[in-house]
Amino acid sequence: MKLKARAVAIVVAAMLTGAGFGAAHGHGDDHDTAYGKPGDPKKPAKVVQIVMRDADGKMLFNPDKVRVKKGEQIRFMLRNNGVQDHEFVVGILEENLKHMKEMEKNPDMEHDEPNAKRLKPNATGEIIWQFTKSGTFDFSCLIPGHRQAGMFGTIVVE
Numbered sequence: 359m360k361l362k363a364r365a366v367a368i369v370v371a372a373m374l375t376g377a378g379f380g381a382a383h384g385h386g387d388d389h390d391t392a393y394g395k396p397g398d399p400k401k402p403a404k405v406v407q408i409v410m411r412d413a414d415g416k417m418l419f420n421p422d423k424v425r426v427k428k429g430e431q432i433r434f435m436l437r438n439n440g441v442q443d444h445e446f447v448v449g450i451l452e453e454n455l456k457h458m459k460e461m462e463k464n465p466d467m468e469h470d471e472p473n474a475k476r477l478k479p480n481a482t483g484e485i486i487w488q489f490t491k492s493g494t495f496d497f498s499c500l501i502p503g504h505r506q507a508g509m510f511g512t513i514v515v516e
């Protein structure tokens with residue numbers, strides 16, 4: 359029995375290695391992206407609190423600038439202090455802008471993906487993300503009109 363368990367462990371390890379190898383060649387399905395990958399909730403993470411607000415036609419994230427060390431895992435603790443639904447979507451700027459245009463056609467699109475969270479007023483939520491690549495990335499609320507009203511921020515990974 360012991361031997362069998364060990365054999366299974368080796369197979370699993372081989373599969374994990376295989377997945378990483380696949381990702382490196384651009385066809386992995388483990389959510390590796392140009393801006394990092396979903397974090398592991400069991401591992402330590404730096405907490406970054408982000409508040410969403412809306413008032414007088416303006417919408418914003420506070421803070422709207424976040425600095426991260428390459429390889430660091432971040433636990434974004436999100437709170438919606440506005441009176442409307444808002445969402446937090448981390449990504450590369452071009453993708454977020456493209457996604458924003460798609461949402462203009464489908465405003466009811468809801469996100470619950472490793473890099474995105476939609477919150478009702480007074481709701482809280484969190485996203486754990488590991489930034490594995492250096493660069494400047496975007497976070498936005500992609501609900502139609504919100505980014506244009508000021509709801510975006512920048513993440514600098516170095």
Ligand SMILES: [Cu+2]
Nearest residue numbers: 444445499504
């Ligand atoms: Cu919003």
